[in-house]
Amino acid sequence: MKKAFVNGQRISDEAVGFELDRLVRFYMAHGMTADEVRKNLPKLQEKALEQAVGAKLLLDRASQIELPVTEADIDAEVQKVVEQVGGEENYRKALAEQNLSEKDFRRELEKGARVNMLVSQVCAHVQDPTEDDVAAFFEANRATYGKDEKGNAQTLVDVHDRIKDLLRHEVRGRAVEIFVEELREAATIEYK
Numbered sequence: 001m002k003k004a005f006v007n008g009q010r011i012s013d014e015a016v017g018f019e020l021d022r023l024v025r026f027y028m029a030h031g032m033t034a035d036e037v038r039k040n041l042p043k044l045q046e047k048a049l050e051q052a053v054g055a056k057l058l059l060d061r062a063s064q065i066e067l068p069v070t071e072a073d074i075d076a077e078v079q080k081v082v083e084q085v086g087g088e089e090n091y092r093k094a095l096a097e098q099n100l101s102e103k104d105f106r107r108e109l110e111k112g113a114r115v116n117m118l119v120s121q122v123c124a125h126v127q128d129p130t131e132d133d134v135a136a137f138f139e140a141n142r143a144t145y146g147k148d149e150k151g152n153a154q155t156l157v158d159v160h161d162r163i164k165d166l167l168r169h170e171v172r173g174r175a176v177e178i179f180v181e182e183l184r185e186a187a188t189i190e191y192k
Helices: 013-029 034-039 041-064 071-084 088-097 102-122 131-140 156-186
Strands: 004-006 189-191
Touching (some): 013 034, 013 041, 041 102, 041 156, 071 088, 071 102, 102 156, 131 156
Antiparallel strands (some): 004 189
């Protein structure tokens, strides 16, 4: 697989792997089968590389502007992680396994919080999908949603929140893509 460099800095395989994992989880949560993932893996890997480049550009931009992140914000993020991994003991083990100090981890969380704030600013003008948007998407893609665990055809009520999340993700993603494209124009990006 090709490598990408943003302003002379190589995008790590771990960053691409992280983005690929996110893509696979997202698409599978929205109906893509494991076979479809395997069939589309080269496209997903390419998309993951581009998303990792975009993430690097967003991270660099977020570090250039003043976005206020408080210690309380970071404490809240740490607490979310502690809950996700099953408690304080597992949190400490995870840090040790990754050879990461809590100070370094908090610094990474701060960077992530700044990127999230930047993305929120970029998407502030984006409207949520309407109920008509959700219904139209469902009608156009009814076959995609198939049957529930009892074999009954799924209704709009069954999949409403998934569709709304998918449409919200798409419209916010387009807003971020436009912003990242502007960042790309100002950056030096090389593929080798």
